Amino acid sequence: MSASSSLAHSFADSLAGSTPVSRRYRYAVVIGRFQPVHEGHRALLQACLDCADQVVVVIGSDRQPRSFKNPFTVAERSAMVRGCLEDGERHRVRAVGVVDDPYDDQVWIDEVRQAVEAVIRADGGHPDGMPVALVGHVKDDSSYYLHLFPGWDFVPFANVDGINATDVRMCYFGRAPEDVARQQRMAATMLPASTVAFLQTFRATQAWEQLADEREYLLDYRRRFRYAEAGFAPIFCTVDAVVVQRGHVLLVQRGRVPGQGNWALPGGFLEADERLLDGALRELREETALAVPDAQLRASLWARRVFDAPDRSQRGRVLSHAHAFGLADSHPLAPLPAVQGRDDAAQAVWWPVEQLEELRDRLFEDHYFILKYFLTLKQP
Numbered sequence: 001m002s003a004s005s006s007l008a009h010s011f012a013d014s015l016a017g018s019t020p021v022s023r024r025y026r027y028a029v030v031i032g033r034f035q036p037v038h039e040g041h042r043a044l045l046q047a048c049l050d051c052a053d054q055v056v057v058v059i060g061s062d063r064q065p066r067s068f069k070n071p072f073t074v075a076e077r078s079a080m081v082r083g084c085l086e087d088g089e090r091h092r093v094r095a096v097g098v099v100d101d102p103y104d105d106q107v108w109i110d111e112v113r114q115a116v117e118a119v120i121r122a123d124g125g126h127p128d129g130m131p132v133a134l135v136g137h138v139k140d141d142s143s144y145y146l147h148l149f150p151g152w153d154f155v156p157f158a159n160v161d162g163i164n165a166t167d168v169r170m171c172y173f174g175r176a177p178e179d180v181a182r183q184q185r186m187a188a189t190m191l192p193a194s195t196v197a198f199l200q201t202f203r204a205t206q207a208w209e210q211l212a213d214e215r216e217y218l219l220d221y222r223r224r225f226r227y228a229e230a231g232f233a234p235i236f237c238t239v240d241a242v243v244v245q246r247g248h249v250l251l252v253q254r255g256r257v258p259g260q261g262n263w264a265l266p267g268g269f270l271e272a273d274e275r276l277l278d279g280a281l282r283e284l285r286e287e288t289a290l291a292v293p294d295a296q297l298r299a300s301l302w303a304r305r306v307f308d309a310p311d312r313s314q315r316g317r318v319l320s321h322a323h324a325f326g327l328a329d330s331h332p333l334a335p336l337p338a339v340q341g342r343d344d345a346a347q348a349v350w351w352p353v354e355q356l357e358e359l360r361d362r363l364f365e366d367h368y369f370i371l372k373y374f375l376t377l378k379q380p
Contacts, residue, residue, distance in 0.1 A: 025133040026125070028052035029116055029152065031145065032136075033060045035072055037080035037195050038168060040160035045085065045093065047157055048135050054123070055093045056116050057081050062097035063361040065262045066207055068173060068214045069314050076198065083194025094119050102309035102366055103373070109148050163190050172199060173208070173215040214257045214314075221315055236318045239280040240267030240367075242374045243290065245327035245336060248350040249371065252287050254364060255346035258314055264364035265322070265371070266345070277301065280323045288348040291338040292327065300325045302379055305370075312366045320366075324374040 028048035034041055034057075048055040059077050061070045072080075074097035081095050096115040101107040117127040134152040137159045146154055168190070171182040187196045202208055227234050242265060243250040251263045266287045270279040281297060284290055290297075303324040310317060327337070339348040351359065353375060360368050 025052040025131045025153070027054050027056060027116070027120065027130065028133045028135050028155075029056045029058060029112075030135050031058040031060065031112065033070065033165070034077045034081060035061075035070055035165050036168060036172075036199065037077065037084055037192065038163050038165060038190050039192060040163040040190075041081075042084045042192055043160050044135065044137070044157055045081070047155075048133075049089055049092060051133055051135070051155065053092065054119075056119050057093060057095040058112055058115060059095055059097045060100055062099045064100070065259065065362050065364065066211060067258065067314060068169065068211055068218060071169065071173070071207075071211050072202075076202075080192075080195050080198055083198070084192035101369065102312055103307070103369055105145075105148065108145075113149070170215070172203075173212045175212055175216075210257070210260060214260075217257045218314055225316070233316055236313075236316060237270045238267055238318055238320045239270050239276055239283055240265040240320050240322040240370065241280045241284040242322060242324040242371060243284065243327065244325070244353070244375070244379075245350075246329055246332070247353050248336060249353055249356070249375070250288060250290065250339060251349055251351045251359075252341055252345035253347040253349075254344065255341070256344050259364040261346075261362075262364040263351075263359055263362050263367075265367050266348070267320070267322075268344075270321075276304075276321045277323060280321070286343040287341070287345040289338075289340045289342055290348075296327070297325055300327050302326050303374060303377060305373065307366060307370055309366060314365075320370070322370050322374070324377075324379075326379045 028051055030044055030048050032041065032044075045055065045057070057078075059074050059081075062074045064070050066072075074095075078095035078097070081093065082090050085093060096119065098108070098111040098115055101111075116132070120127050120130055132152045133155045134146060134149055135155045135157050136146045137157045168183075168186055171179045171186065174180070174183075187199075191199075225234055225236075241250070250266060252266050254260055254262050254264050266284045267280065268283040268287070270276065271282075274282065277298070281294065284297075301323060305322055307320040307322060312318060312320070336350045339350065341347040356368075356371060356375070363371075
């Protein structure tokens with residue numbers, strides 16, 4: 001057994017009373033983002049291996065663009081999971097990716113169940129009545145999902161003190177000498193060797209540079225817009241426009257961090273002296289130069305909704321008031337209205353709705369789910 005594996009076992013052994021120690025289940029399921037995999041995750045995986053014949057690692061935040069919060073792909077995280085295991089353990093662990101849905105828990109629950117059941121069926125088993133353990137740590141309100149799977153036995157796992165993936169990302173994407181020094185200390189004590197090797201390689205990529213820029217932007221943003229001496233953080237209001245015509249939706253490519261290069265709905269922050277619809281139209285004009293008269297746009301407004309998932313934006317608590325416009329065709333064979341990327345939009349394009357799934361992992365924040373909501377509504 002390697003020294004790092006011994007460390008993982010010592011972590012698990014130290015969690016007396018909360019870590020399963022005997023194999024009682026056919027399958028153990030562990031759900032997480034693993035951004036990146038650290039020694040706490042390895043201890044959790046070892047606890048799963050101790051209580052079950054097979055382990056299914058459900059990796060969240062699949063099909064999302066890289067961001068400071070979710071910098072690594074499912075394939076990269078799956079490789080880190082496998083890399084932290086002993087050779088004799090890897091055949092007992094399968095990793096599957098699932099997408100998040102911030103506005104419909106049931107969609108996410110179904111995705112997780114279907115992913116686990118697919119593994120069971122691939123092994124020749126049947127999900128009904130299969131003894132399954134859901135192993136996890138209840139850390140705060142974000143852990144509510146651990147009780148959303150009736151039929152699976154919840155097996156609690158105590159957190160490994162001092163290990164937090166957010167802290168790892170914070171120093172890993174920092175350029176300051178103190179960040180580099182802290183990363184080196186974390187690498188020596190908190191990260192498996194396989195994770196350290198991956199992070200060293202990733203640091204040489206352009207993606208790392210962009211995410212380091214994003215980190216700096218977000219830290220500066222939070223400093224500049226916090227409420228001094230207040231007991232609560234500021235809440236921001238944005239306005240977005242979903243403009244649809246002839247099976248196409250109008251999108252812009254972000255020209256700045258955060259999310260530089262990702263595709264998004266035209267939109268931005270509401271100004272202090274304007275109403276919501278006015279702000280949405282202003283941002284639409286500024287970013288796309290859409291060649292449609294204002295009166296026609298106002299007449300084509302057919303739906304609105306507030307999107308308020310608490311963690312929908314890395315910038316803080318941001319509520320989006322989205323407006324849907326359905327443009328009618330007076331001449332069905334005429335070209336779509338002219339657009340041009342302006343302001344902080346690098347490009348503006350009419351994207352075919354039927355090809356939206358192809359763009360899913362390049363759509364900014366929760367804009368895929370905003371689009372999904374309006375595009376599945378029946379337009380009057």
